[in-house]
Amino acid sequence: MGKHIHLLSFLIHSPINHTMLSWAHKDDRRLEMMGDIHQWQDYARTLERGLFDGVFFADTPGVFDRYKDRMDEALKYGLCWPTHDPVVLLSALAAATERLGLAATISTGPHHPYHIVRQLSTLDYLSHGRIGWNIVTGHLRGEHRAFGLPEMEHDQRYDRAEEYMQVCYKLWDSVPPEAILADKERGEFADPAKITQVQHHGEYFDCETVSPAWPSEQGRPVLFQAGTSPRGLKFAVRHADVIFAIQPELASMKKFMTDYKAIAKEHGGGREPGIALGIQAIIGGTEEQAHGLAKELEDRIPLEAGLARLSGTLGNDFSEFDPDKPIEELATTGSQGLMKAMTRGFEGPVTIRQVATRYGMAIGKPQLIGTPEQVADQIEHVWRETGCHGFNLTPNINPGSMEDFVDQVVPILQKKDIYRTEYSGKTFRENLLEEAA
Numbered sequence: 001m002g003k004h005i006h007l008l009s010f011l012i013h014s015p016i017n018h019t020m021l022s023w024a025h026k027d028d029r030r031l032e033m034m035g036d037i038h039q040w041q042d043y044a045r046t047l048e049r050g051l052f053d054g055v056f057f058a059d060t061p062g063v064f065d066r067y068k069d070r071m072d073e074a075l076k077y078g079l080c081w082p083t084h085d086p087v088v089l090l091s092a093l094a095a096a097t098e099r100l101g102l103a104a105t106i107s108t109g110p111h112h113p114y115h116i117v118r119q120l121s122t123l124d125y126l127s128h129g130r131i132g133w134n135i136v137t138g139h140l141r142g143e144h145r146a147f148g149l150p151e152m153e154h155d156q157r158y159d160r161a162e163e164y165m166q167v168c169y170k171l172w173d174s175v176p177p178e179a180i181l182a183d184k185e186r187g188e189f190a191d192p193a194k195i196t197q198v199q200h201h202g203e204y205f206d207c208e209t210v211s212p213a214w215p216s217e218q219g220r221p222v223l224f225q226a227g228t229s230p231r232g233l234k235f236a237v238r239h240a241d242v243i244f245a246i247q248p249e250l251a252s253m254k255k256f257m258t259d260y261k262a263i264a265k266e267h268g269g270g271r272e273p274g275i276a277l278g279i280q281a282i283i284g285g286t287e288e289q290a291h292g293l294a295k296e297l298e299d300r301i302p303l304e305a306g307l308a309r310l311s312g313t314l315g316n317d318f319s320e321f322d323p324d325k326p327i328e329e330l331a332t333t334g335s336q337g338l339m340k341a342m343t344r345g346f347e348g349p350v351t352i353r354q355v356a357t358r359y360g361m362a363i364g365k366p367q368l369i370g371t372p373e374q375v376a377d378q379i380e381h382v383w384r385e386t387g388c389h390g391f392n393l394t395p396n397i398n399p400g401s402m403e404d405f406v407d408q409v410v411p412i413l414q415k416k417d418i419y420r421t422e423y424s425g426k427t428f429r430e431n432l433l434e435e436a437a
């Protein structure tokens with residue numbers, strides 16, 4: 001555990017982040033933001049004012065289509081659809097900020113690693129080393145269908161992703177900074193003797209070239225990973241700078257941290273990346289107001305919207321079960337980590353309806369509800385109890401809930417001396433991993 005809590009803002013370039021129908025709330029401006037780069041830039045500036053390590057965009061480039069084996073509920077409720085590309089948005093946010101890290105999720109499914117390295121490293125160079133990549137292997141069936149790809153078996157996706165990363169590292173390492181001369185007098189841009197040609201011929205990928213990008217100030221993007229199945233964590237401890245996790249309660253967070261540490265010890269080769277736990281803060285002027293807002297948001301969630309999201313991520317059609325029966329762990333080619341968290345992470349039995357509602361609020365992340373002081377106290381408590389690196393904070397009303405957090409909770413965390421008062425580094429990696437530097 002470091003001296004300070006690290007914070008990321010967990011967003012999606014779609015009508016909602018996680019709270020179903022938040023876009024329809026009278027105070028929510030997300031629908032306007034969708035078509036207004038300036039409002040997204042204001043959002044990013046708010047996060048930078050709050051000294052967040054970064055903004056993090058999740059992404060599922062397809063439609064949630066498991067529930068009743070159709071897309072209707074996702075389309076009807078704007079459930080992460082439209083699914084706009086987050087990487088495109090990052091370039092606009094890079095122009096509006098100077099220190100904020102900018103991370104997006106990109107699945108290893110549809111695109112060749114060269115394409116991803118080119119895209120992210122171009123942005124990393126342009127932003128002076130502020131880009132991050134959440135590496136996912138594509139758990140959503142709708143993604144595979146959109147790209148016309150076969151749905152690969154769970155562990156095989158990770159095997160393929162291992163090779164994917166080998167190609168990425170080879171590309172990133174192929175051009176060291178000292179290879180760039182940019183010597184105007186001699187008319188020499190680079191020293192070919194210092195550049196290594198990638199010669200990769202593997203089971204899944206072929207690549208013969210050099211990195212397409214000028215090396216950035218942090219060398220390569222910050223790497224995140226969010227798969228928390230045993231196979232996913234083995235992958236994560238080998239590659240990630242920081243790992244994302246969602247657990248619904250403090251007890252399950254603590255158990256997860258213990259299990260994770262054992263996996264890191266066995267498979268990390270000396271590495272134990274920090275964990276950023278997902279949370280949702282719901283702030284009110286009084287405790288009653290905060291609970292009132294939480295209830296209002298929860299009551300608006302259509303059961304079928306929660307079930308559609310749950311079905312998509314957990315890779316099973318929950319319309320086939322009685323919603324008032326306890327949820328049970330099912331085999332899945334979707335997210336095994338979230339399947340386990342949503343079926344075993346709660347204390348006592350929970351029904352499918354209850355889990356779907358929790359999922360509809362914030363994909364199972366716990367709500368920290370109260371006045372700014374109470375929320376800050378809860379954040380500190382979870383941080384100290386779990387020893388996590390920090391939090392991935394999902395808003396509810398956009399952008400108001402994040403503005404309230406920055407203006408009202410951040411100063412309390414700073415007063416407690418558990419949150420930074422200025423950025424210590426220039427690059428995303430320097431700030432996110434400042435204790436390790």
Ligand SMILES: Cc1cc2nc3c(=O)[nH]c(=O)nc-3n(C[C@H](O)[C@H](O)[C@H](O)COP(=O)(O)O)c2cc1C
Binds near residue numbers: 057139232246336338
């Ligand atoms: C905080 C968090 C964010 C995630 N974001 C995405 C995402 O943007 N896109 C995606 O396809 N999966 C996302 N996932 C799902 C995981 O990457 C998913 O669990 C994985 O694809 C399957 O891995 P697992 O079976 O090892 O858990 C996220 C998971 C967590 C915990």
